[in-house]
Amino acid sequence: MRAICPGSFDPVTHGHLDIIERAAQMFGEVVVAVGRNSAKNYLFTPDERAAMIAEATAHLPNVRVEMLEGLLVDFCRDHDIDVIVKGLRFASDFEFELQMAQMNFALSGIETIMLPTAARWAHLSSTMIREVAKLGGDVSQFVTADVADRIRARTAPVEGGTA
Numbered sequence: 001m002r003a004i005c006p007g008s009f010d011p012v013t014h015g016h017l018d019i020i021e022r023a024a025q026m027f028g029e030v031v032v033a034v035g036r037n038s039a040k041n042y043l044f045t046p047d048e049r050a051a052m053i054a055e056a057t058a059h060l061p062n063v064r065v066e067m068l069e070g071l072l073v074d075f076c077r078d079h080d081i082d083v084i085v086k087g088l089r090f091a092s093d094f095e096f097e098l099q100m101a102q103m104n105f106a107l108s109g110i111e112t113i114m115l116p117t118a119a120r121w122a123h124l125s126s127t128m129i130r131e132v133a134k135l136g137g138d139v140s141q142f143v144t145a146d147v148a149d150r151i152r153a154r155t156a157p158v159e160g161g162t163a
């Protein structure tokens with residue numbers, strides 16, 4: 001079976017990678033789909049986010065990264081995806097994910113499977129990591145070394161700047 005792990009991944013975290021790795025053990029193929037959510041203020045471009053995921057999942061032969069344009073259910077139909085996999089951290093995730101799962105099922109009949117995030121990573125969110133990094137905090141324990149380097153480069157104060 002072919003599964004999809006869709007998300008914004010701005011940037012990909014150890015929590016995302018835990019879900020992707022577990023999905024890769026359960027399904028023959030996993031597509032990680034990098035979407036844009038118009039409500040979000042991104043730190044990285046879609047191409048940068050995809051490159052970070054590709055680097056972090058290079059050890060998983062049955063995982064590939066694609067860009068997600070338009071509706072998730074249309075992407076799933078066009079790419080012969082059988083199931084959507086989502087990670088759940090806490091109750092508020094479930095409420096939103098349930099609504100999306102029901103909408104996607106109503107639109108296309110595709111099933112969504114929700115995996116509980118590993119307790120170790122339950123507190124992680126890309127939004128919070130961006131906020132901490134922008135304010136000068138060290139986020140290296142939450143992401144891969146490659147992603148931490150890219151965050152540092154993107155959020156470092158400009159040399160000689162006036163701020």
Ligand code: PNS
Nearest residue numbers: 006007008009035037070071072100103
């Ligand atoms: O990491 P995020 O921001 O929670 O990911 C959200 C994402 C990309 C999974 C979601 O916005 C999505 O599925 N976008 C595709 C557009 C779509 O199908 N929207 C309707 C979902 S019910």
